[in-house]
Amino acid sequence: MNLLQFTDRGIYCPAGDFYIDPWKPVDRAVITHAHSDHARWGNKHYLCHTDSVPLLQLRLGQDISVQGIKYREPLLINGVSVSLYPAGHMIGSAQVKITHEGQSWVVSGDYKTENDGISGEFEPVKCHTFITESTFGLPIYTWKPQVQIFSDIREWIQSNRQAGKNSVLLAYSLGKAQRLLYNLKDHVSKFMVHGAIYNAQEVLQQQHWPLPAVERITPDTPKSAYTDSVIIAPPSAAGSTWMRRFNPYALGVCSGWMQVRGNMRRSNADAGFAISDHADWPGLLDAVKATGAERVFVTHGFSSTFARYLQEQGLEAGEVKTEFGQEEEEKEVTTET
Numbered sequence: 486m487n488l489l490q491f492t493d494r495g496i497y498c499p500a501g502d503f504y505i506d507p508w509k510p511v512d513r514a515v516i517t518h519a520h521s522d523h524a525r526w527g528n529k530h531y532l533c534h535t536d537s538v539p540l541l542q543l544r545l546g547q548d549i550s551v552q553g554i555k556y557r558e559p560l561l562i563n564g565v566s567v568s569l570y571p572a573g574h575m576i577g578s579a580q581v582k583i584t585h586e587g588q589s590w591v592v593s594g595d596y597k598t599e600n601d602g603i604s605g606e607f608e609p610v611k612c613h614t615f616i617t618e619s620t621f622g623l624p625i626y627t628w629k630p631q632v633q634i635f636s637d638i639r640e641w642i643q644s645n646r647q648a649g650k651n652s653v654l655l656a657y658s659l660g661k662a663q664r665l666l667y668n669l670k671d672h673v674s675k676f677m678v679h680g681a682i683y684n685a686q687e688v689l690q691q692q693h694w695p696l697p698a699v700e701r702i703t704p705d706t707p708k709s710a711y712t713d714s715v716i717i718a719p720p721s722a723a724g725s726t727w728m729r730r731f732n733p734y735a736l737g738v739c740s741g742w743m744q745v746r747g748n749m750r751r752s753n754a755d756a757g758f759a760i761s762d763h764a765d766w767p768g769l770l771d772a773v774k775a776t777g778a779e780r781v782f783v784t785h786g787f788s789s790t791f792a793r794y795l796q797e798q799g800l801e802a803g804e805v806k807t808e809f810g811q812e813e814e815e816k817e818v819t820t821e822t
Contacts, residue, residue: 488588488614491782491805496592496616500585501565503532505592508808515567517594518578519544519659522809532560534569537577539688540659556608559584572596573607574762575660576689582610590614591776595809597761598768599631603667603694604660607764609775616782617773620763620810621741622791628741628765634758635668641737641756642673642715651734653716655723655754658682660762661739662717663689663696670697675714677702682717706730723752741765773800785810 490497495507495514503513510527517523517533519540524531526545533541535553542549554560556579559568569579574595581592591612600606628634638654645652656662658681666676666686676699678686683701690696699717700710711731722728723736738754741761749757764772769791773781781802783792788804795802 488583488585488590489592489616491807495807498562498565498583498585501562501567501583503562503565503567505581506594506809513562515581516541517572517581517592518574520575520595523594532562532567534577534579536692537579539692540577540685543684543688544659570610571605571608573598573600573604575604576663576694578604580608580610582612588613590616591778592616593618593772595620595763596772597764598772599628601631601664601668601762603663603696604762607772609772611777613778614780614782615773615776615778616784616805617769617791618763618809619769619783619786619788619791621744621761621765622769622783622787622794624766626741626744626761626765627767628744628759628761631668631760634760638665638669638737638739638758639672641735645735646713648735649733651711651714651716651731652737653718653728653731653734654737654739655718655720656739657762658719659685661760662686662719663694664760664762665717665739666696666699669715673697673715675700677706677711677714677716679718679722681719702730723754 494509496505503515504511505515506517506523507514512529514528515532519537524541531551535555538551538553541551556569559566566584568582572578572580572594583590589612591610595618596607598607642652656665662682678699686699735755737756738752739758739760741759742748743757744759781795781800782805784805784807792802792804
């Protein structure tokens with residue numbers, strides 16, 4: 486019997502009687518990170534990394550039953566060893582290693598292999614079977630070094646300022662927004678943010694993460710407050726009436742999908758920055774190789790293409806259908822007019 490099974494509720498460990506990132510309610514869920522496609526409401530008990538606990542409570546409610554453990558500290562669940570390792574995807578993100586009766590499996594969740602300074606550094610974990618994402622599992626997706634991308638963003642902000650325009654950056658409120666704030670904090674005097682980003686910021690600052698101060702945008706915020714600031718909002722703000730208050734402004738979209746030039750045009754953006762919290766093609770290949778895994782299962786993204794490539798390299802690899810990769814952004818924009 487395989488140590489893990491793919492079921493209609495999620496990735497299941499029969500020996501330990503728990504699920505990893507289930508997409509339907511279960512009794513015991515091990516969670517890789519706090520994004521809504523991996524951490525869903527309705528489970529009786531949650532296990533995650535210590536840094537993810539307040540983020541799960543922010544998104545799922547303070548009254549959830551949740552336990553946090555540190556990286557590399559094994560926990561026995563019904564005789565099965567469970568341990569977490571850094572995934573580098575966002576604050577608190579983890580890979581889950583399951584070991585039982587001589588088998589070791591690793592469920593990577595979402596991950597990236599470049600250290601962004603705030604999310605932790607991805608740590609390859611030796612295992613027999615590796616379950617990997619493939620969000621950007623095509624050779625076209627090869628990221629520039631982060632230092633170059635942030636240099637481009639700073640130059641763009643400066644050119645907007647000289648043109649008398651406000652700079653608006655679109656980024657996921659949990660993960661990407663903190664990455665921007667952390668890496669721009671020494672170059673920007675003031676950040677104005679959407680309410681969803683402000684809420685996450687409050688939680689993380691209470692946990693003493695080294696993030697800069699931000700100011701929440703409200704209906705009462707005067708237009709003068711946006712001068713010489715950088716505005717960060719979730720992708721759902723694009724094209725909404727909420728954006729009108731920033732006129733005149735330039736819009737920058739921060740997403741790995743901006744690697745394809747046509748996507749920037751279709752987003753009606755003035756600039757696209759190919760910055761992603763997922764591994765690029767070389768990162769995926771490096772991660773798989775570093776695990777030494779004999780067998781690889783590929784989930785969300787370009788899974789069939791990536792699995793086929795791994796097969797051509799001599800690995801036992803297969804595609805698995807999951808409900809990951811459907812992260813829903815906040816809908817608060819419609820209420821914050």
